[in-house]
Amino acid sequence: MIRKLIIAAVLVPAVWFGTAAMHFPPIFQKMFVGYVLLGLTVFLLLDAPPLPAFTGWKALVVLIGFYAVLSAIYIGGASFLPQYDPTVEKGKIDKIVKPKMETPDARKAKLEEMVKKSEELQAKTATLLAGLEKLAPSVPEGGKPGGGAQAVSAGSGDMIARGMEVYDLHECYNCHKIGGKGSVKKRGPILDNIGNLLTQDDIKKKIFDPTYLYADGFEKEHKKGLMPDKYKELMSDEEVSALAAYLATLKNQAVETPKPVFVKSRVDHGFIVYGYVRDKAGKPIPDLPILAKPLKEGRESHEGKTNKEGYYEIFLHIHNEDSGTKIVVSAKDAKKEITATYNPEDKVTKRQAAVDLVL
Template sequence: MGKAIVKIIVGLVIGAGLWVATMAFDFPPVFRWLFFGYAALGTVVFLILDAPTMKVMSGGKALVSLLVFYAILCTVYISGASLWPQYDPEDEKGKIAKLLKGKPNLLDPWKAEEVIARAKELDQKAKELTERIKALGAAQAPAGQDAGGPGAPPATTGAAGGDFLKLGEEQWQLQECYNCHKLKGEGGKKRGPELDNIGTLLPQDEIARKILDPKSYKAEGFDAEYEKGKMPDKYKDLMEPKDVQALAAWLATFKNTSVNTPKPIKMK
């Protein structure tokens, strides 16, 4: 009897220690009970080792006892597993972001290599497009006047304007905006609104503001997506200012009133 009491005390101490440890690491309550249950189960196993030997069974009685034992075991494990929380990648990303908060020089642990490669690709593309815009601006400047000087044609008019809008369309593709937004009948709209009429609802400057600060506007009917931050706050780091303006200018040209683009609600 004394040995049994000692084992029960040890089991309770281990269970309490696991409970406190899981609380310290912010484990969900179900995991706290799970670890405590394992400690309790281990205690029961060690108590059984000191229990009197059972009578030997054979024949049909032994078979029935074995089947009943496995049925109980399966029921306990299946019931316990059904209480476990489902895996949610967004929750896991949030936990990792919390652990990495305040630590310098740490990229997104999920897609660090991809982010670096895409940043280099975008930087090279931006340089190429900048050179093209400069060349077109020089060709459009009046005689005896430097490109970009007083009287030079605006960047959004004539041939240069067409190239500027082309840059915006290329940014739409490079940034993969179509993954969340539907435009011209293509892309998805589960995480973001359809944008075929966005030019009617928002001017170019406000579209650019929304790109740089996703929390500045909320699309009507997309409350849950807004709260979860489905639109990432990364474009201010990945895009040059001219790229943002080009994308905003291109989107501002879409004014198809037959498409029910959700109304933007200014949040700040």
């Protein structure tokens, strides 16, 4: 009996730590240890002195009693374990799945309603225009005040209403503010004056490719990729055009919408040098003019400026055939020369080089 106890005393920790090393969940570890203990009990029982033999009806009572005790232990023990209520579990699953299931349907219904509305409006405009045409056939084509050179086409009112709907539908207001409404946490820029800063075309490009430009003062958010780049997949051309048309009408100069900074042009039309300028102690130097000069005839130099973090980015117009061109980057009396090498066939990888300067 002592020997059996010793074996169990060795086995229990061995099984416990062995299963832990194999990354079994704790409940399994406990189960394995339980089996060891069960085995121990069985072996100990084998050592027990034999009971007197039962015969006749006594044997029957003892047998039934034995099963009754065993069943009581099992049922009683099991009721201590966590119980699963299928209705509760179903409720939980529904909670997760339902919103996902409903959204596309709800969206579709919303969209259909919008399309209908816009069709109705279009019909109305057409009749109105026809009426106008009758009244004043010689009205010259003209833009709205403030509309600039852009001709305002017949459906533009609809288009702008539709753009507002797209703005709501895609929840741009989660991060942007227009007319004082929207994002409370200032995740993204206020857009009230965006029409004075970006063309419709640039707005479209920004929505479909957020890396296309960034709002001044939002470099960090831009680097983190805060503005989602999912709209290209989610929006139709019609939607993005309407949205851009709407945003381009926002020209409230009283509100400070940050200037756009263009970072991306077509890959094969440029090369970006970027980096940090710091002093010898490693402190960033802000607001420092910095010049990037390609050492090739006919290729223009460009100037940039470091931001608060001492970071700068300069876009140079050098083309496919210019691979191998040397570029001198300089600020004050610090200077570095690099060679812009890239594969002219590769139209995807960004062409750029990091150049850090120490003053």
